[in-house]
Amino acid sequence: MAVTIKDVAKKANVAPSTVSRVISDNPRISDATKKRVRKAMEELGYHPNVNARNLAIRSTQAIGVIMPSSAETSLQNPFFPEVLRGIGSMALETGYSLYVSTGGDDTQSFEEVKRMVYGNRVDGIILLYSRRNDPIMNFLVKEKFPFVLVGKPYKKESQITYVDNDNIQASKKMTEHLIELGHRRIAYLGGTTDLVVTTDRLDGYKQALSAANIPINEKFIIHDEFLRSSGRKAVEKLFSFSEPPTAILVADDMMSLGVINMLEELGIECPEDVSITSFNNLYLSEITRPSLTTVDINIYSLGIQSAKSLIERLKAKDEPVKRVIVPFEIKYRNSTRALTE
Amino acid sequence: MAVTIKDVAKKANVAPSTVSRVISDNPRISDATKKRVRKAMEELGYHPNVNARNLAIRSTQAIGVIMPSSAETSLQNPFFPEVLRGIGSMALETGYSLYVSTGGDDTQSFEEVKRMVYGNRVDGIILLYSRRNDPIMNFLVKEKFPFVLVGKPYKKESQITYVDNDNIQASKKMTEHLIELGHRRIAYLGGTTDLVVTTDRLDGYKQALSAANIPINEKFIIHDEFLRSSGRKAVEKLFSFSEPPTAILVADDMMSLGVINMLEELGIECPEDVSITSFNNLYLSEITRPSLTTVDINIYSLGIQSAKSLIERLKAKDEPVKRVIVPFEIKYRNSTRALTE
DNA sequence: GAGAAAGTATCAATCGTTTGCATGATAGCG
DNA sequence: CGCTATCATGCAAACGATTGATACTTTCTC
Numbered sequence: 090m091a092v093t094i095k096d097v098a099k100k101a102n103v104a105p106s107t108v109s110r111v112i113s114d115n116p117r118i119s120d121a122t123k124k125r126v127r128k129a130m131e132e133l134g135y136h137p138n139v140n141a142r143n144l145a146i147r148s149t150q151a152i153g154v155i156m157p158s159s160a161e162t163s164l165q166n167p168f169f170p171e172v173l174r175g176i177g178s179m180a181l182e183t184g185y186s187l188y189v190s191t192g193g194d195d196t197q198s199f200e201e202v203k204r205m206v207y208g209n210r211v212d213g214i215i216l217l218y219s220r221r222n223d224p225i226m227n228f229l230v231k232e233k234f235p236f237v238l239v240g241k242p243y244k245k246e247s248q249i250t251y252v253d254n255d256n257i258q259a260s261k262k263m264t265e266h267l268i269e270l271g272h273r274r275i276a277y278l279g280g281t282t283d284l285v286v287t288t289d290r291l292d293g294y295k296q297a298l299s300a301a302n303i304p305i306n307e308k309f310i311i312h313d314e315f316l317r318s319s320g321r322k323a324v325e326k327l328f329s330f331s332e333p334p335t336a337i338l339v340a341d342d343m344m345s346l347g348v349i350n351m352l353e354e355l356g357i358e359c360p361e362d363v364s365i366t367s368f369n370n371l372y373l374s375e376i377t378r379p380s381l382t383t384v385d386i387n388i389y390s391l392g393i394q395s396a397k398s399l400i401e402r403l404k405a406k407d408e409p410v411k412r413v414i415v416p417f418e419i420k421y422r423n424s425t426r427a428l429t430e
Numbered sequence: 431m432a433v434t435i436k437d438v439a440k441k442a443n444v445a446p447s448t449v450s451r452v453i454s455d456n457p458r459i460s461d462a463t464k465k466r467v468r469k470a471m472e473e474l475g476y477h478p479n480v481n482a483r484n485l486a487i488r489s490t491q492a493i494g495v496i497m498p499s500s501a502e503t504s505l506q507n508p509f510f511p512e513v514l515r516g517i518g519s520m521a522l523e524t525g526y527s528l529y530v531s532t533g534g535d536d537t538q539s540f541e542e543v544k545r546m547v548y549g550n551r552v553d554g555i556i557l558l559y560s561r562r563n564d565p566i567m568n569f570l571v572k573e574k575f576p577f578v579l580v581g582k583p584y585k586k587e588s589q590i591t592y593v594d595n596d597n598i599q600a601s602k603k604m605t606e607h608l609i610e611l612g613h614r615r616i617a618y619l620g621g622t623t624d625l626v627v628t629t630d631r632l633d634g635y636k637q638a639l640s641a642a643n644i645p646i647n648e649k650f651i652i653h654d655e656f657l658r659s660s661g662r663k664a665v666e667k668l669f670s671f672s673e674p675p676t677a678i679l680v681a682d683d684m685m686s687l688g689v690i691n692m693l694e695e696l697g698i699e700c701p702e703d704v705s706i707t708s709f710n711n712l713y714l715s716e717i718t719r720p721s722l723t724t725v726d727i728n729i730y731s732l733g734i735q736s737a738k739s740l741i742e743r744l745k746a747k748d749e750p751v752k753r754v755i756v757p758f759e760i761k762y763r764n765s766t767r768a769l770t771e
Numbered sequence: 772g773a774g775a776a777a778g779t780a781t782c783a784a785t786c787g788t789t790t791g792c793a794t795g796a797t798a799g800c801g
Numbered sequence: 802c803g804c805t806a807t808c809a810t811g812c813a814a815a816c817g818a819t820t821g822a823t824a825c826t827t828t829c830t831c
Contacts, residue, residue, distance in 0.1 A: 091548070093787055104811045109789055119809060136548030140490070141787030144481040144816050164518070165713075170511040177505070177532035186542075186551070188492075189528050191518035201527075207432070207477030209817095210527070317713075346717060372506075376687060378719050434817055445781045450819055460779060482817030485786050550787095775830080782823075793812075800805085 092133045101129035112137065143209065151186040152176075152399060153211035155225065157218045158198035166315055166343050167371045168388055172217060172239060175392020183400050185212075199225055206234050213399045215239065219251070220283040237399040239391055241285050250402065252395040252413040254386045256286055259417045260293025260338070263366045263384060266419070267336045268301045271428035272364060276309040276334035278323050278344060287312065290340045290368065309334055313344075320347020328355060335428055336364040342371040342383060349377055349424075360426035370420055379423035390415045433474045442470035453478065484550065492527040493517075493740060494552035496566065498559045499539035507656055507684050508712045509729055513558060513580060516733020524741050526553075540566055547575050554740045556580065560592070561624040578740040580732055582626050591743065593736040593754040595727045597627055600758045601634025601679070604707045604725060607760070608677045609642045612769035613705060617650040617675035619664045619685060628653065631681045631709065650675055654685075661688020669696060676769055677705040683712040683724060690718055690765075701767035711761055720764035731756045 098105040103126060110118050111126040118126075129135075143149045154176060156163040163169050173189070180187050188211050190201050202225050205211045212235065216226060219240030229236045230245070238251035267275050277294045279287040291310065298305055311326065313319035320339065324347075327333055339345040345367040352359050359365055359379055367374060370385035394413045402408045439446040444467060451459050452467040459467075470476075484490045495517060497504040504510050514530070521528050529552050531542050543566050546552045553576065557567060560581030570577045571586070579592035608616050618635045620628040632651070639646055652667065654660035661680065665688075668674055680686040686708040693700050700706055700720055708715060711726035735754045743749040 091550075091787095095787080105788080106790075106812075107810060110810090113789085117809065122809080136544065138485070138787050139545070139549035139551050140481050140484040141816090142789080144479070144485050144818085145787080145789040147816075149481070164511045164515040167508065167511070170505045170508070173530075174505040177530070181532040181534045181538065185532075186545075187530050187532050189518070189530055191522040191526075191528050193522045197522065203477065204480070204527075208480035209432075210480050350717070373714055373717065376691075376714065377717060432817095435819095436817080446818080447782080447820075448780060451780090454819085458779065463779080479817050482786090483819075485788090486817080486819040488786070773831100775828105777826100777828075779826075780824085782821105784821090785819080787816105789815085791812105791814090794810085796807100796809085798805105798807075801803105 091138070092135050093138070094135070096133055097126065097129050097135050100133060101126045147209065148212050149186075149210060150184060151188050151211045152180060152396070152403075153188045153190065153202070153205045153214040155190045155198070155202060155214060155216050156192065157220075158193060158195045163192070163217075166341070167373065168341075168369060169217065171371070171388040172392040172395075175389040175394075176215060176396040177392075179393050179396035179400070183396075185396075185400060195224070199228070202228065206232060213237070213403050215395050215399055219243065219253075219285040220281075221285070222283075235399065235402050237395045237402070239395050241289060243285050246412075248410060250398050250411045252391055252398060252415060254384075254391075254415050254417045256289035257293040257296070259368070259384045259386070259419075260290040260340075261297045262293075262419060263368075264294045264297035264338055265301075266382075267338065267364060267366060267425065268297060268303070270336075270364065270425060272334075272336040273303050274306075274309070274332065274334045275303075275336045275338060276311065276323075276327055277338050277340075278311050278313075278320070278348070279340040280312065280315045282312050287340060290338075294338055315341040315343055317343055317347035317350070320344040320349075321351040322347075324348050324351035324355065324357075328357065334363065336366070336425070339365060339367045342367050342369045342374045342381065345381055345383070345424075346373060346377060349379075360424050364425040364428075366425060374420075375422070377424075381420075382422045382425045383420050385418045385420050387415050387417065432479070433476045434479070435476075437474055438467065438470050438476050441474060442467045488550065489553050490527075490551060491525060492529050492552045493521060493737070493744075494529045494531065494543070494546045494555040496531045496539065496543060496555060496557050497533065498561075499534065499536045504533070504558075507682075508714070509682075509710060510558060512712070512729040513733040513736075516730040516735075517556060517737040518733075520734050520737035520741070524737075526737075526741060536565070540569070543569065547573060553744050554578070556736050556740055560584065560594075560626045561622075562626070563624075576740065576743050578736045578743070580736050582630060584626050587753075589751060591739050591752045593732055593739060593756060595725075595732075595756050595758045597630035598634040598637070600709070600725045600727070600760075601631040601681075602638045603634075603760060604709075605635045605638035605679055606642075607723075608679065608705060608707060608766065609638060609644070611677075611705065611766060613677040614644050615647075615650070615673065615675045615677070616644075617652070617664075617668055617678045618681075619652050619654075619661070619678055619689070620681040621653065621656045623653050628681060631679075635679055656682040656684055658684055658688035658691070661685040661690075662692040663688075665689050665692035665696065665698075669698065675704065677707070677766070680706060680708045683708050683710045683715045683722065686722055686724070686765075687714060687718060690720075690722075701765050705766035705769075707766060715761075716763070718765075722761075723763045723766045724761055726759045726761050728756050728758065 214236040221243045241253045242249045311323045367381045367383035370383045374381035374383045555577040562584045582594045583590045652664045708722045708724035715722035715724045
């Protein structure tokens with residue numbers, strides 16, 4: 090049906106192998122022949138069959154992107170499209186294709202990864218999250234399959250290439266900012282505890298409090314999904330206390346959005362009654378009322394760097410394990426205020 | 431290196447072809463043999479090589495998703511992640527994988543599609559936009575490659591399977607709503623003119639105005655990209671007129687966001703001074719101030735339906751050409767007001 | 772108990788490339 | 802002029818599956 094390398098060979102009066110070598114621009118073929126073959130390819134509208142090629146060379150020029158299981162809900166957080174954007178742009182530049190996991194639950198996700206790996210569908214994988222004892226990551230490590238992590242590994246740090254922000258520092262800086270504004274009852278609202286990013290940011294928070302000699306109130310530490318609804322729930326809880334916090338350090342902009350909504354419904358003013366700081370600097374953090382003081386973690390760059398690291402690794406099998414720390418920057422906006430009492 | 435069908439065959443004392451038939455659960459193989467082969471597969475940790483399989487059966491169980499060229503900027507509009515979410519969920523359910531275009535300019539996008547099609551990378555394609563004389567779509571039609579369009583084709587409507595809303599009706603309804611509120615100076619802010627969705631919504635707008643005997647003022651019709659910045663520019667222009675509009679029908683929520691921002695900067699109150707209606711019902715339309723009255727076009731469902739139609743077509747070659755109209759629903763919020771003068 | 776039918780499993784060709792090795796032609800050398 | 806480098810190309814075997822044709826057993830039927 091489709092035109093194959095043999096058709097081209099016949100037309101150009103050479104062997105299929107010669108055509109193949111022309112395609113890869115092998116110096117063993119004379120320029121004259123190359124020209125002739127190229128012309129034949131042109132005329133026949135030849136395009137190589139990727140499957141056959143992949144089969145022969147055992148590679149695919151494709152990279153797999155794995156979202157937290159249930160891309161379903163992940164894609165609702167603009168973090169993922171944004172990092173995908175970075176990855177895509179790098180992939181484009183280097184001629185790689187992108188395979189994205191389609192979600193489902195943990196088991197399905199794992200199955201899909203296996204399909205990618207065993208099935209030779211992709212040459213490498215980018216994992217868009219890092220959590221404790223993640224079966225997928227363990228699997229990749231065990232299989233020695235090339236992959237890059239966006240986030241910090243829970244353990245075996247020195248054996249895994251990863252791209253991350255310095256979340257501890259960022260969180261610490263942000264907390265210090267709140268402390269400087271006079272806040273002492275500061276709550277922390279993070280993602281689920283198995284996520285490394287959650288614990289890192291919690292660490293930074295605790296470090297800052299300790300340094301300022303502020304006791305840590307476990308009731309002020311809440312963990313839940315990175316969703317709007319979680320933000321709402323958390324606020325309800327925090328403001329049921331007799332002494333509610335005067336500031337909340339939220340680990341994700343989507344969550345902050347929920348926080349703001351709920352505060353408004355409860356008639357609590359932000360930043361007058363409570364200050365909020367956030368993470369990620371999604372574009373929505375500019376449009377909320379009030380606009381959010383948030384850490385710009387440079388999501389796009391996380392995407393670029395992870396793709397770059399992976400591709401380098403794919404091109405050179407002996408590429409060393411790397412750690413890339415993408416700088417963050419705090420965006421000061423209108424959701425915080427000095428405490429004056 | 432990896433374990434192949436032959437290894438399994440040897441271990442189970444059968445021919446490779448038998449193993450293959452066990453995999454596809456062919457009734458020609460006895461249950462006893464099946465059991466034995468499955469056990470061998472299990473023990474060896476066998477996983478089929480997708481490339482080999484694809485090569486042999488000339489199919490890939492993968493579908494390609496094409497964003498408007500430059501996924502780079504598209505991904506900034508939550509419309510695309512959301513429709514991707516729908517597609518992904520359907521793909522997951524049916525065991526298909528997802529290949530997404532990585533953007534770039536028109537030429538690169540076209541190249542990528544060719545690679546997908548000629549290279550046998552995907553079985554079918556979902557095109558996430560519809561515009562006039564799109565070379566990619568023309569190419570797919572010419573090659574008779576299975577694809578589904580999200581949006582309405584510019585022409586050859588009866589030959590192309592597509593999934594869309596009734597944008598003309600939606601726009602008409604929305605315009606009528608504004609007219610009922612007493613507005614007569616209503617502006618239309620749409621996407622670039624080559625997009626069919628833009629012209630459809632413009633048609634609805636015009637129909638409603640004509641029906642109400644309101645003359646159409648060409649100065650009130652502006653076209654630009656579906657971006658925040660375009661919204662801002664448009665407002666600047668509209669309010670430089672001596673008689674600015676009292677209502678604006680905006681064809682995209684991201685644009686509306688820009689409109690709202692600019693209005694605020696100019697000190698024009700919404701909805702007091704000007705009413706705004708929008709399209710898409712992105713989650714951000716709820717969080718803007720004021721929240722947007724917008725058409726919920728059910729993006730997720732667009733994704734689901736398009737994937738479903740494509741997959742049906744892939745499974746049955748003679749599946750008829752289809753049109754799927756996803757219902758819309760107007761969400762009334764706070765960006766419109768009755769004109770009282 | 773012979774022949775047909777049904778049920779199983781194998782053989783071998785095929786999918787479209789890549790690539791190590793062999794081969795034939797040309798040129799260079801003394 | 803004969804012999805060896807050098808260069809350009811072709812041959813054929815992978816890569817790891819699928820599948821139509823074929824062969825071998827059983828089982829059934831009369």
